Amino acid sequence: MEIYVLVKQVPDPEAIVKVKSDSELEIENKYFTSFFDEIAIEAGLKLKEKTGGKVTVLTVDNRRVDALRRGISMGADDAVQIADPALEGADQFALARTLSAYLKDKPFDLILTGRQAMDDDAGIVGPAVAECLGIPHIHSIIGLEVDDQKKEAKVLREVENGKESLTCPLPALFTCQKGLNAPRIPLVMNVMKAMKAQIKKLDLASLGLGPSDVSPYIKIEKYVPPPKRPPVKMIKEDFPENVKTLVKLLREEAKVI
Amino acid sequence: MPNEIWVLAEHREGKVKKIAFELLSAGIEFSKKTGQEVAALLLGSGLEEAAKSLTLFADKIYVMDAPSFTPYTSDAYLASIASLIKEHQPSILLGGATSTGKDLFPRLAMHLQTGYAPDCTGLTMGEDGKLIARRPLFGGKVFAEMAFSEARPRMATVRNNAFLVNESPGKSAKIVPVSSQIDPSLLKKKVTGFEKAAGAKLDITEADIVVAAGRGIKAPENFKIIEDLADALNASVGTTRATVDEGWRDLKDQIGKSGKNISAKLYMAFGISGAIHHILGIGTCKTVVAVDTDPNALIFNYADYGIAGDLFQIVPALTEELKKVFSTE
Ligand SMILES: Cc1cc2nc3c(=O)[nH]c(=O)nc-3n(C[C@H](O)[C@H](O)[C@@H](O)COP(=O)(O)OP(=O)(O)OC[C@H]3O[C@@H](n4cnc5c(N)ncnc54)[C@H](O)[C@@H]3O)c2cc1C
Ligand SMILES: Cc1cc2nc3c(=O)[nH]c(=O)nc-3n(C[C@H](O)[C@H](O)[C@H](O)COP(=O)(O)OP(=O)(O)OC[C@H]3O[C@@H](n4cnc5c(N)ncnc54)[C@H](O)[C@@H]3O)c2cc1C
Numbered sequence: 001m002e003i004y005v006l007v008k009q010v011p012d013p014e015a016i017v018k019v020k021s022d023s024e025l026e027i028e029n030k031y032f033t034s035f036f037d038e039i040a041i042e043a044g045l046k047l048k049e050k051t052g053g054k055v056t057v058l059t060v061d062n063r064r065v066d067a068l069r070r071g072i073s074m075g076a077d078d079a080v081q082i083a084d085p086a087l088e089g090a091d092q093f094a095l096a097r098t099l100s101a102y103l104k105d106k107p108f109d110l111i112l113t114g115r116q117a118m119d120d121d122a123g124i125v126g127p128a129v130a131e132c133l134g135i136p137h138i139h140s141i142i143g144l145e146v147d148d149q150k151k152e153a154k155v156l157r158e159v160e161n162g163k164e165s166l167t168c169p170l171p172a173l174f175t176c177q178k179g180l181n182a183p184r185i186p187l188v189m190n191v192m193k194a195m196k197a198q199i200k201k202l203d204l205a206s207l208g209l210g211p212s213d214v215s216p217y218i219k220i221e222k223y224v225p226p227p228k229r230p231p232v233k234m235i236k237e238d239f240p241e242n243v244k245t246l247v248k249l250l251r252e253e254a255k256v257i
Numbered sequence: 258m259p260n261e262i263w264v265l266a267e268h269r270e271g272k273v274k275k276i277a278f279e280l281l282s283a284g285i286e287f288s289k290k291t292g293q294e295v296a297a298l299l300l301g302s303g304l305e306e307a308a309k310s311l312t313l314f315a316d317k318i319y320v321m322d323a324p325s326f327t328p329y330t331s332d333a334y335l336a337s338i339a340s341l342i343k344e345h346q347p348s349i350l351l352g353g354a355t356s357t358g359k360d361l362f363p364r365l366a367m368h369l370q371t372g373y374a375p376d377c378t379g380l381t382m383g384e385d386g387k388l389i390a391r392r393p394l395f396g397g398k399v400f401a402e403m404a405f406s407e408a409r410p411r412m413a414t415v416r417n418n419a420f421l422v423n424e425s426p427g428k429s430a431k432i433v434p435v436s437s438q439i440d441p442s443l444l445k446k447k448v449t450g451f452e453k454a455a456g457a458k459l460d461i462t463e464a465d466i467v468v469a470a471g472r473g474i475k476a477p478e479n480f481k482i483i484e485d486l487a488d489a490l491n492a493s494v495g496t497t498r499a500t501v502d503e504g505w506r507d508l509k510d511q512i513g514k515s516g517k518n519i520s521a522k523l524y525m526a527f528g529i530s531g532a533i534h535h536i537l538g539i540g541t542c543k544t545v546v547a548v549d550t551d552p553n554a555l556i557f558n559y560a561d562y563g564i565a566g567d568l569f570q571i572v573p574a575l576t577e578e579l580k581k582v583f584s585t586e
Contacts, residue, residue, distance in 0.1 A: 013514045013534050017398040025399060035515055093367060118514065120394055122375045123359050127331075128367035136332065136445045139360040142508075154449075158509060159356040160460040161269065164328065165450040178515045179508045215406075217372035221389065222402040226540060232547075232560045242564050243574045246546065247582055249562055254544040256523040257466070257490065257579075 001053035001109045001148055003044040005076070006099060006129070007037040007067040008059060010119040019223045033070040036114030038183040040176040043144055044112050045075045045184070051148040053109075056080060058102065060095050062087060065199055073186035073194035084204040091216035092120070096128030098214060101207040104133060109151070111173040115140045123175070130173040138168060142179040146170070261317070261345065262287055263410065265338075265352040265361075266297040268307045273299075274463070275422070276353035280415060281314040282423035284351070287382040293348060295428065298341075300326040300334060300437075308432055314423070315430040321437040328448045331361050337437045339368055342410060349388060350410040351380075355462070358414040371408035377415045378520070378541050396514050397540030416520040416541060417463060454509060458493045461510055466492035467521045467542075469512060470500070471535075473528015473549065473568055477505035482572045483527065489579045495519065497535050513538035527568040531556030548572075 011017060015030040033041075044055040056078040057071030068079035082098055090098070103111065111133075113126035123139070130137030142163070143156025151170040156163055158177060186194070204210065233249070235242045250257050262284040266277035277297065284295040294316040299307055301322070308318050319341060325333040338361075342350070350365075352358040354376045366373035374390035378400070381389045390403045390413050405411040454460075461467050468490065470483045480494070487494045496506040498513060512519055513535040524542040528549060529535060536559050539545060547556040552565035564571060 011395065013396060013537060015395075017395045019399050092363075093370075093372075096367060118396070121396065122363075124363040124366075124373065124375060127360065127364035131364045131367040137360075137364065138446065140356065157356070160463055162451055162453040164448055165452075166330075166446050166448050168446045178511075217366070217370070217406050217408060218374055218403050219406070220401045221404045223394075224391075224400045224402060226393070226397055226400055229545070229559065229561060232557050232563045234552075234557070234563045234565065239566065239570055240574050240578075242566065243571060243578050246562060246564065246575065247578050250523065250544070250546070251582070254523070254561065256544045 001047055001051045001146070002107050003047060003053060003055045003110045003112065004103060004106065004108050005037070005040045005044045005055060005057050005071065006059070006111065006113040006125065007041065007057050007071055008034050008114070008117045009061065009064040009067040010034045010117055013118060019225050022222045023220075025223055031064065031066060033067040034114050034118045036116065036118070036176055036178070037067060038070070038074075039178065039180050040112035040114055041071050041074050041076065042181045042183040043176055044110070046181065047110070047146055051146065054078065058082070058099065060087060060098050068199055069194040069197065070186070072197045073190045074184055075190075078200075079197065080200045080202065082202050082204075082207070086204055086211040086214055089216065090214045091218050092122050092124035093128055093217050094214035096125050096132055098204065098207065098209060099125070100129050100132035101209050102202065103129070109170045110146070110153070111135075111171070113173065113175045115175045115177045126173055126175040133173070135171050135173055136168050137173040137175070138166060139175045140177040141174045142177050144174065144180060260348040260409070261294045261296045262349045263296050263298055263347040263351070264315075265350065265358070266299050266307070266311060267353055267355060267357055268299070268301065271303070271306050273307050273310050274353060274355070276355070276415070276417055277311070278314060278422045279417070279420040280351045280353070281311070282426060283380060283420040284349075285314070285423055285426055285428070287349070290382055290384055291386045296347070297430070298338065300337065302327055312430045313428055314426045315428055317433050318430045319433050319435050321435045323437045323439060325439050325444060328451065329357050330444070330446045330448065331364055332444045332446055333439050334361050335365055335368060336439055336443050338365060341435060342369060347410045350412045352414050354414040354416045362412055362414050366412050369408070369410070371410060371412060372405040373412040374403045374405075375414050376518070377413050378419050380413060380415065380419070393540060396518075396537030398537070416518070418465070418520050418522060418543065458487070461493045461495045461512065461519050462517050464493035465521055466490050466523045467495045467512075467519055468492045468525040468527070469495035469497070469529060470527045470568065471497035471529035472499040474500070479569075480506070482569070482576070486572055486576045486579075489576045489583070497529055526556055526560070527572060529556055530554050531559060
């Protein structure tokens, strides 16, 4: 099977992120490979181990290739970076067009992405790539089995009131959710090797795209800090008065019950 | 007549989800500024009851009745909604940030080559008809106000409780049946089974009240006291990654960065330390209550009301107190 995994290096959930100005954020320099993307890599590797084939990790990023190196250290065969100054300010739809311009003439059976990248949390890129390529997609999968002969996947997806099983012909794109697997921790030796691995680098022109192909549909007008919660009210009375007070506050002050 | 504001009205077992009423209520507010009509979009089969429940909330209800809409797949929905959009050219299309919304909207937006703001916590309409979508980034550490390009419709999915349901919406909808011939070759995915989650509770992303316990609960069987409290409040039960990793609770109930974002009116955390990964999932809850034996637990920095105390003492007493208070109403 030919498997492509779309990956992204994002600020760690513990990184401090603050609004610097209307148009700029201050992001602490603490990055990791987006949690759900590692799950996608792991899913690709598991399938490869079963059916043979190849896993390629792919990122659009002008600065960071660490997610690709993470993929290689986990066992991916190939890594591709797409970078171009015209991509500064690109939205998720522009990214999807860029990624699919690369993928469209590749012999893929399966494309895997994260449920959402852990920065903008948009969950757009996966389904949008599938639309550009004209292949089916399923969002937020927690189970995956592939019948390579029949070119068909059996997928489990989480919905609000339970779990849904689906079948889907390949090629297809799935976005991966926690629960699908536990990503392997790469061996130190493989991490070292990955540091030196060759990474193919492509620009927009080599994909036949121009700057107008990556113009955004949505734009950030303004960053704003989160609404501030008033300081906590600690209820200091002894038990059981504290419980009575809590109920009273919830009913009369917060008015939520 | 300027183009309409549309809301995809999701329903389950014949009942329209609350988020649809919230979004239609928002649409009604917007229409007061813009003079647009508000329309609900209903896809499924046997939709009479669902349509009836929406009558006061829209000027029109587009009803697409076909067996291939149940259960949902993007294959059937996308083709049908896209062609209806091409015909009527609505100005706005809203949906819930649900498993359906998150599966369908990004793909539909790409298909229509139009802008889509996902998982919003607010939408505002300017006097000039400009729509601004507010959404959390980095799990809610910052928010972005998003604007749309010229393309229409402007699309957004919205979390629960971003808007109040209008008590007197005052509309009287006209039902517009839409014939939906779906090319069977487009139906690639097949839903082969459904395993209903145990218990009758709403998903934590849909519930107005969520009560949760973390590792402080000490053993899986102790969740009984949390379940009892949830029953008294008609709430759903959430948890932290710590208990999910222990195998005590199901992943579907995990709140936080690698679990779910909840947007409840009331969130109560018992024996949860308040790691940032967890906190990122509760940023848009209205009122937060925390109970932890450790008075310095981080969770108190994010709570509105706190008690430094033992959950095993407080939870059962709280359940009793609530039952008492509710029974005298
Ligand atoms: C108007 C606008 C302007 C922006 N300007 C900039 C900018 O100037 N510089 C900048 O760095 N960011 C910019 N961004 C952010 C950037 O577009 C997003 O962070 C983008 O990388 C997608 O992240 P997401 O969280 O929204 O993706 P999601 O749609 O949530 O991602 C889902 C999945 O798609 C895949 N994926 C996502 N992004 C990539 C990628 N880049 N490469 C490969 N696979 C991927 C991953 O598998 C991921 O799990 C901008 C965003 C917007 C909306
Ligand atoms: C990449 C990544 C993603 C993550 N994603 C998530 C996520 O989505 N959601 C999530 O929750 N976590 C997530 N985590 C884990 C997170 O960092 C914390 O480890 C976790 O939230 C801790 O869970 P807890 O509060 O239940 O346990 P603990 O931190 O162990 O806290 C238990 C608390 O219970 C209190 N306690 C003990 N006994 C009692 C008693 N009798 N009465 C009252 N209080 C008592 C203690 O004082 C303590 O504060 C993630 C971690 C990583 C690295």
